[in-house]
Amino acid sequence: MNDPIKISAATYDDIPSMLLLQSKYLVSNMTDEEKKQGFVTTPFTVDQLKKVIDLQGLYVAKIDERVIGYAFGAGWDYFSEWPIFPYMTSRFHTLPPFKNIQITDTNSFQYGPICIDEEYRGTGLLNQLFEAMRLGLRERFPISVTFINKINERSAAAHTKKLDWEIIDEFSFNNNNYLMLGFDMNHSVLK
Numbered sequence: 001m002n003d004p005i006k007i008s009a010a011t012y013d014d015i016p017s018m019l020l021l022q023s024k025y026l027v028s029n030m031t032d033e034e035k036k037q038g039f040v041t042t043p044f045t046v047d048q049l050k051k052v053i054d055l056q057g058l059y060v061a062k063i064d065e066r067v068i069g070y071a072f073g074a075g076w077d078y079f080s081e082w083p084i085f086p087y088m089t090s091r092f093h094t095l096p097p098f099k100n101i102q103i104t105d106t107n108s109f110q111y112g113p114i115c116i117d118e119e120y121r122g123t124g125l126l127n128q129l130f131e132a133m134r135l136g137l138r139e140r141f142p143i144s145v146t147f148i149n150k151i152n153e154r155s156a157a158a159h160t161k162k163l164d165w166e167i168i169d170e171f172s173f174n175n176n177n178y179l180m181l182g183f184d185m186n187h188s189v190l191k
Contacts, residue, residue, distance in 0.1 A: 005068070005120075005125065007059065007062075008132070009132075012050060014058075015053075017066050017067040018070055021068070022044065022070075023043075037154060038152060038154040038158075042113055052072060057072060057073045057075075058071075059071045061116070069129050071112070071114040071129050071130060073110070073111045074110060075109050075141075076108075083173075091171060098168055103145065103182065108143040108145045109137060111133070112147075126158055127163065131190050134185055142185050144182070144185055147178045147180050149176055150179060156179060164187060165181040166181060166182050168181060
């Protein structure tokens with residue numbers, strides 16, 4: 001872990017390494033014991049990755065050319081093909097204002113998934129990767145929204161304790177229970 005970590009917006013060249021990391025932590029590829037350390041649920045295709053890269057919504061942490069972490073952030077239109085996201089945006093009008101702003105599908109974006117190789121968890125990389133994404137997207141969106149499966153306790157703790165996300169809703173979808181979280185994009189997560 002002595003090689004320097006570079007964090008930047010992703011390019012097409014990062015896709016093969018990102019797919020390897022995604023596969024390693026994809027919930028359907030993990031044992032119940034492994035899932036306790038955190039997981040991602042959405043398997044992105046090469047075309048989906050290219051599209052989010054074109055939208056400047058994918059950020060990667062790399063050592064040499066190996067992706068050791070990634071973070072997604074894109075408008076709700078990008079995520080609309082997955083049924084959970086239109087369901088989430090349909091709930092916005094029922095939520096109280098967040099930081100004195102009523103959340104809409106135009107003033108907010110979907111953050112996530114984020115994935116960090118287990119070897120680099122607990123090193124501060126989560127905050128650094130999120131901060132790079134925050135700086136890249138804050139001019140377009142004042143608010144970020146995400147969801148976390150309630151059984152993914154490690155992710156919920158990391159986001160609420162390390163990144164200062166706030167729980168703004170709870171909902172059930174497709175036989176799973178989720179937390180919806182909000183984040184003020186003007187708030188730096190680097191201490």
